[in-house]
Amino acid sequence: xxxxxxIAPSPTGNLHIGTARTAVFNYLFAxxxxxxxxxxxEDTDLERSRPEYTDNILSGLRWLGLNWDEGPFFQxxxxxxxxEAVQKLLDQGLAYRCYTTSEELDALRERQxxxxxxxxxxxxxxxxxxxQRTAFEAExxxxxxxxxxxxxxxxxxxxxxxxxxxxRGSDLGGDMVIARASAEGIGQPLYNFVxxxxxxxxxxxxxIRGEDHIANTAKQILLYExxxxxxxxxxxxxxxLNQEGRKLSKRDGVTxxxxxxxxxxxxxxxxxxxxxxxxxxxDSTQEIFTLEAAAKEFTFERVNKAGAKFDxxxxxxxxxxxxxxxxxxxxxxxxxPVWETAxxxxxxxxxxxxxxxxxxxxxxxxxxxxxxxxxxxxxxxDGVELTEEGSAQLQQEGVKATLQGIIxxxxxxxxxxADSAQEIIKQVVKEQKVKKGLVMRSLRAALTGDVHGxxxxxxxxxxxxxxxxxxxxxQAIN
Numbered sequence: 001x002x003x004x005x006x007i008a009p010s011p012t013g014n015l016h017i018g019t020a021r022t023a024v025f026n027y028l029f030a031x032x033x034x035x036x037x038x039x040x041x042e043d044t045d046l047e048r049s050r051p052e053y054t055d056n057i058l059s060g061l062r063w064l065g066l067n068w069d070e071g072p073f074f075q076x077x078x079x080x081x082x083x084e085a086v087q088k089l090l091d092q093g094l095a096y097r098c099y100t101t102s103e104e105l106d107a108l109r110e111r112q113x114x115x116x117x118x119x120x121x122x123x124x125x126x127x128x129x130x131x132q133r134t135a136f137e138a139e140x141x142x143x144x145x146x147x148x149x150x151x152x153x154x155x156x157x158x159x160x161x162x163x164x165x166x167x168r169g170s171d172l173g174g175d176m177v178i179a180r181a182s183a184e185g186i187g188q189p190l191y192n193f194v195x196x197x198x199x200x201x202x203x204x205x206x207x208i209r210g211e212d213h214i215a216n217t218a219k220q221i222l223l224y225e226x227x228x229x230x231x232x233x234x235x236x237x238x239x240x241l242n243q244e245g246r247k248l249s250k251r252d253g254v255t256x257x258x259x260x261x262x263x264x265x266x267x268x269x270x271x272x273x274x275x276x277x278x279x280x281x282x283d284s285t286q287e288i289f290t291l292e293a294a295a296k297e298f299t300f301e302r303v304n305k306a307g308a309k310f311d312x313x314x315x316x317x318x319x320x321x322x323x324x325x326x327x328x329x330x331x332x333x334x335x336x337p338v339w340e341t342a343x344x345x346x347x348x349x350x351x352x353x354x355x356x357x358x359x360x361x362x363x364x365x366x367x368x369x370x371x372x373x374x375x376x377x378x379x380x381x382d383g384v385e386l387t388e389e390g391s392a393q394l395q396q397e398g399v400k401a402t403l404q405g406i407i408x409x410x411x412x413x414x415x416x417x418a419d420s421a422q423e424i425i426k427q428v429v430k431e432q433k434v435k436k437g438l439v440m441r442s443l444r445a446a447l448t449g450d451v452h453g454x455x456x457x458x459x460x461x462x463x464x465x466x467x468x469x470x471x472x473x474x475q476a477i478n
Contacts, residue, residue: 001205002034002035002036002205003029003030003033003034003035003036003205003206004030004035004036004038004202004203004204004205004206005026005029005030005035005036005037005038005204005205005206005207005208006026006037006038006039006040006198006199006202006204006207007019007022007023007026007027007037007038007039007040007061007066007068008039008040008041008042008195008198009023009041009042009057010041010042010043010045010049011041011042011043011049011050011051011053011054011057012045012048012049012050012053013053013256014053014056014057014060014256014257014258014259015056015057015060015061015256015257015258016255016256016257017240017248017255017256017257017260017274017310018210018239018240018248018255020060020061020064020066020257020274021237021240021274021277021278022208022209022210022237023061023064023066024064024066024271024274024275024291025208025235025237025278025279025298025303026208027066027291027295028275028291028294028295028298029206029208029235029298029300030069031291031292031295031298032295032296032297032298032299035205036069036070037066037067037068037069037070038068038069038070038071038073038202038204039058039061039068039070039071039072039073040071040072040073040074040075040198040202041054041057041071041072041073041074041075042075042191042194042195043074043075043076044075044076044188044189044190044191044194046076046188049076056256056258058072059258060256060257060258060261063257063261063267064257064267064270064271065267065268065271065291066271066291070202073198073202075194075198078194078198078201079188079189081197081198081201082179082189082193082194082197083179083186083189085189085193085197085227086145086178086179086186086189086193087186088227089145089147089178089226089227090145092226094147094148094226095145095146095147095148095178096125096126096127096128096145096146096148096175097125097128097133097143097144097145097146098125098126098143098144098145098146098175098177099125099128099133099136099137099141099142099143100121100124100125101141105121108121108122118171118173119173120173120174121146121173121174121175122174123146123148123174123175125146126146126148126175142181142182142187143181144177144179144180144181144187145177145178145179145186145187146175146176146177146178147175147176147177147178147193147222147223147226148175149169149172149174149175149176149219149222150169151168151169151170152169152170153168153169153222154166154167154168154169155167155168155169155218155221155222157217157221157231157234158233159234159235159236160206160233160234160235160300161235161236161237161238161300161303161305162211162236162305165214165217167215167217167218169218169222172218172219176192176219177190178190178192178193178223179193191216192216192219192220192223193223195216195220196220196223196224196227196229197227199224199232200224200227200229204232205232205233206232206233206234206235207232207233207234207235208234208235208237209235209236209237210236210237210238210239211236211237211238211239212239212247213236214236217234217236235300235303237278237303238278238303238304238305238306238307238308239307239308240277240278240307240308240309240310241307241308241309241310242309242310243309243310245307245309247307248310252310257270262370263368263370264319264338264368264369264370264371265315265319265368265369266319266322266323266326266334266369268290268322269315269318269319269320269321269322269323270315270319271291272287272288272289272290272294272318272322273314273315273318273319275289275291275294276289276314277308277310278303278304278307278308279298279302279303279304280302280304281294281297281302282297282302287318288318288321316367316368319367319368320366320367323363323366323367323368323369324363324364324366326363328356328359328360328363329356331359331363332352332355332356332359334369335355335359335369335372336355338369338370338372338373339372339373339376339380342373344373344376344380345380348466348467349465349466349467350379350380350466354462354465354466357458357461357462358376358379358462360458361454361455361458361459361462362375362376362454365454375454378447378448378449378459378463379462379463379466379468382468382471383472383475384446384447384448384449384472384475385449386445386449386450387449387450387451389445389450389451389452390445390448390449390450390451391445393441393442393445393451394442394445394446394476396438396442398432398434398438399438399442399476400476400477401432402428402432402434402438402439402442402443403442403443403446403473403476403477404477405427405428405431405432406424406425406428406439406443406473407470407473407474407477409424409427409428410424410469410470410473416460416461416464416469417461418457418458418461421457421460421461422457425439425440425443440456442476443456443460443473444456444459445476446472446473446475446476447459447460447463447468447469447472447473
């Protein structure tokens with residue numbers, strides 16, 4: 001059997017991390033088995049679906065490296081298939097037209113609520129005569145299409161994550177609406193129905209999705225059977241939880257993939273982290289995975305049933321590992337748009353070779369890409385912002401003479417190098433009869449505004465190349 005899986009996001013919002021993690025698991029399973037990963041856009045909610053959300057979903061999946069083999073298919077372009085399938089069930093007597101009004105349904109729910117009963121449709125129009133249907137239509141009522149559900153039926157399936165699952169037909173809320181009302185006959189088909197029609201048409205072998213879809217599975221199995229199709233295997237993955245153990249939502253802050261990108265996470269770091277949200281490798285100590293490496297190991301036997309708590313510290317750590325080991329030219333490509341967004345410009349000697357030197361200087365200190373903005377600000381602005389410690393350092397006795405000594409020594413240098421910079425520091429220490437630590441801290445404070453930061457000599461060389469070192473030394477003296 002050739003494995004065929006799908007990710008089917010709805011374009012009613014940006015690509016959510018929960019949907020993206022589901023996409024990761026589908027992708028890994030497909031690649032593990034040499035199968036197909038299919039993208040379907042479930043845009044039958046015409047009122048809430050937006051093209052900008054579709055664009056966000058497509059770009060987010062591409063950014064993560066989750067490249068699909070077929071699609072994207074759009075449900076809005078496949079309405080004829082759904083209506084044909086609805087008509088098939090009507091013709092076979094497995095579905096029927098229901099004329100119950102919203103007011104009648106509200107009254108039914110109120111009666112059930114008063115009796116402490118679970119809300120369910122009472123199937124009152126399941127066996128209408130032709131005369132009754134004609135009378136309802138004469139009243140101006142339009143009909144939804146309902147699928148017949150046998151209350152006595154037990155629906156059983158073997159979930160690849162959770163083992164044997166069962167659901168009673170009597171717990172499914174009565175006969176299910178599969179298409180909205182329409183004066184023209186069959187209205188807009190609904191989610192649980194179109195999903196099944198699409199999965200049959202696309203020959204989906206495995207449905208991999210979040211555990212919040214378990215209740216839908218029983219209904220959908222009945223629809224597969226009614227349409228005479230083979231039932232796919234199901235795998236219901238654990239939800240992503242916040243620190244309080246509740247489902248991660250917008251209330252918890254950032255949840256969309258595009259927001260994670262804006263926060264400075266790399267695609268490789270984020271997708272690695274999502275791989276570990278609910279799955280563990282056979283070697284439990286291994287945490288750094290490319291998609292290709294994870295696909296070789298991925299099985300549902302190692303997917304947890306319990307929810308996976310989102311851990312920002314773990315994500316930061318994983319992201320830092322990718323940043324620290326990334327080739328300088330690749331990291332520079334990622335940081336240029338980050339700097340541009342911050343308003344930094346690349347003039348006055350700040351061309352590509354200089355930028356790569358800057359990246360080499362700060363890379364080991366980065367956790368997220370956006371950290372580069374604050375960390376490199378001193379290289380993109382004329383002046384410096386003194387910290388409290390930096391200001392205190394420049395006010396110490398002997399500092400001005402020390403800095404003047406450095407300026408004098410610089411005037412005798414045609415070109416500053418790492419070796420000549422070290423020689424200047426030694427020379428000033430000897431001439432001023434001060435400790436090397438005083439010279440180093442004072443030089444750093446004058447050049448960067450602080451007494452802490454990246455390698456001093458390399459920082460000095462970069463500032464010298466763009467002509468900012470002497471002005472800052474003079475500013476510190478004056």
